[in-house]
Amino acid sequence: MGELSNNTEEKVLLVGCKLFETSEERFRYSMEELASLTKTAGGKVISTVFQNRHSFDRATYIGKGKIEEIIPLVEELEIDVVIFNDELSSSQVRNLNSQISARIIDRTQLILDIFSRRAKSKEGKLQVELAQLNYLLPRLVGQGHSLSRLGGGIGTRGPGETQLETDRRHIRRRMDEIKEQLKTIVKHRTLYRERRKENRTLQVALVGYTNAGKSTLHNRLTKADALEEDLLFATLDPLTRRLKLPSGFQVLLTDTVGFIQDLPTTLVAAFRSTLEEVCEADFLLHVVDCSSDDYYNHEQTVLSLLDELNVKDVPILTVYNKRDNMTSNFIPSEGIKSIIISALQEKDLEKLLKKLEEEIIVTLQYFEAKIHVSEGKLIAKCSSSAIIEKQTWLEDEESYFLSGYVSPDTSIYKQLQEFKV
Structure with missing residues (x-):
């Protein structure tokens, strides 16, 4: 799915459901964050609808009356996408899709969409695809209706339509492939980290x-x-x-x-x-x-x-x-x-x-050392691999007196032990 061009901002309606146990303040921040996420994904918030409830409606997330309020709003404001502030189940998406003409996505899909746009490295892209497939797998049933409307835009980037329409086995196989590739990348990064740790x-x-x-x-x-x-x-x-x-x-x-x-x-x-x-x-x-x-x-x-x-x-x-x-x-x-x-x-x-x-x-070890001028490499290494508190030139001995702090796990710490005062 191609990305939206900058000048085709999609019109978005945000929908939130505030449960009685959630504080007014927390709910408000959560809705503000949803608006920021929408902006990051290239959408423009046209309007916001919310409802106070004891619990989410199992069939449609919000109550029947609220849906009846949203239907004409979507038509009047020419809304492209309705974004819900919580994760929706596949049956909730299916039921909402059957009544609302705009595309329906939830908070998780929105975040995945942003991840899809932002990831640049091979690992980042694989991580996003894995998360998207993970999200889609339990929602394959009933995807048909919403797929028929996909035409690019928020919540549709990443795995394409054909991938969504294939069976679960194919998606699971792809997830296994991604996990293997990620294991290799993580292995390489671990080796690189270990090398850094050797040089400490x-x-x-x-x-x-x-x-x-x-x-x-x-x-x-x-x-x-x-x-x-x-x-x-x-x-x-x-x-x-x-x-x-x-x-x-x-x-x-x-x-x-x-x-x-x-x-x-x-x-x-x-x-x-x-x-x-x-x-x-x-x-x-x-x-x-x-x-x-x-x-x-x-x-x-x-x-x-x-x-x-x-x-x-x-x-x-x-x-x-x-x-x-x-x-x-x-x-x-x-x-x-x-x-x-x-x-x-x-x-x-x-x-x-x-x-x-x-x-x-505070996390390092204090040291004092007297190093002869002939050990130039070690003296130079001290300036970048240790925190030098004091450095004095001892002319009679043609040596430097150094005191400071160094990590006890480094090779330089072992070397400094030989010159300990």
């Missing part, structure tokens, strides 16, 4: 809610050229660059896919290998957008997803970003290490690098 470059991963400013921060710190957009899920493929700290010590900084509330489990599973970069990190920078009214929920969502990924005992520095637009109700969380910055301010970036170095020092 410290790994720092940027994590955070989607659109918190991770890519902007990554670019400003490493002078890289990752995609920077004010859109949800702008980054899907992990990007790693070298980062020099104030002392000259070098680390690897990885930008990762953004986290999101109520991320469908099929997506967490499909993107687990992309998020492995997070699991392997020595240090995490948790970026939180303090200009968002919903910053606290975003922060908690990321922490609970890290928990799901079993990321434990990894030091975290919380970076409250976008301080220039900070919301009036912002209060930093207590009991955590944090810093408030704007990724666009050079002085703030310097402050962040200094703070990051201080936090990394």
